[in-house]
Amino acid sequence: MAIYIIIGIILLLIIWVVAMYNGLVKAQVKIDNSWSDINVFLKKRFDLIPNLVSTVKGYALHESTTLENVIRARNTALAVNPNNVQASAQANQELGGALRGLLAIAESYPDLKANENFLELQQALQNIEGDLGNSRRYYNATVRDYNTAIRQFPGNLVANVGGFKQREFFELENVQEAQNVAVKF
Numbered sequence: 001m002a003i004y005i006i007i008g009i010i011l012l013l014i015i016w017v018v019a020m021y022n023g024l025v026k027a028q029v030k031i032d033n034s035w036s037d038i039n040v041f042l043k044k045r046f047d048l049i050p051n052l053v054s055t056v057k058g059y060a061l062h063e064s065t066t067l068e069n070v071i072r073a074r075n076t077a078l079a080v081n082p083n084n085v086q087a088s089a090q091a092n093q094e095l096g097g098a099l100r101g102l103l104a105i106a107e108s109y110p111d112l113k114a115n116e117n118f119l120e121l122q123q124a125l126q127n128i129e130g131d132l133g134n135s136r137r138y139y140n141a142t143v144r145d146y147n148t149a150i151r152q153f154p155g156n157l158v159a160n161v162g163g164f165k166q167r168e169f170f171e172l173e174n175v176q177e178a179q180n181v182a183v184k185f
Contacts, residue, residue, distance in 0.1 A: 020158040027146040031167055034139040038170065039082050041132040042092065048128065049099070050073045052121045056105060059112035065099045073098040085168040099125070136170050143167045 053067050060067075077091035103122070106112050113119075147166045150159035158164075 017158055021162055024146070024149060024155070024164050026161060027142065027149060028164070028167075030142045031139070031146055034135065034142050035085070035170075037135045038088075038132065038139055041128055041135055041165075042077070042088070045095075045125070045128050045132065046074055046078055048121060048124055049095075052102065052125065053116075055115065055118045055121060056094060056102060056112060059109045059115070060105050063105050066098075066105055070095075070098040070102045080096065085170055087171050140169050141173075143169050 010064045049070060053070055056063070057067055073091070073095040077088070077095045080087045082088065106118070106122075149155045150164045150166065
């Protein structure tokens, strides 16, 4: 009779370890999926920028430094390893600052502010920035939940044996970068 109790306890323990392990794997997949979503929105943002720069360039020929800064920041962000969270955050922070400068140029050009193509690009950029902000928050929430799970007892026991490591948050050094790019005219 005692042998059945011991076997039952061992089976429950094995089931618990397997369930905990599978839960951690599921959490990792959620993080990877949410990071993939961020990369999709970053790609959309990167693809939109040349059109936006071209439209502005037609109206603001003497603003070449600002336009070059945007293109340089875009190319830097594109060159970053998409799996390096901190490098992506840094490169996109710089890109956001360059975009703000580009959009500020439009204030000086009434014809540009009225250009239908510019208005459409500006609206598309604002939508992408909103989606990117939402994706960033979701990614950080999944990382927070995962990191908590692998640090709390008894999950930390399974995490240590299973080789689960903490993940990085998508953090921006400049608080203003968490805001959508202001697109007001």
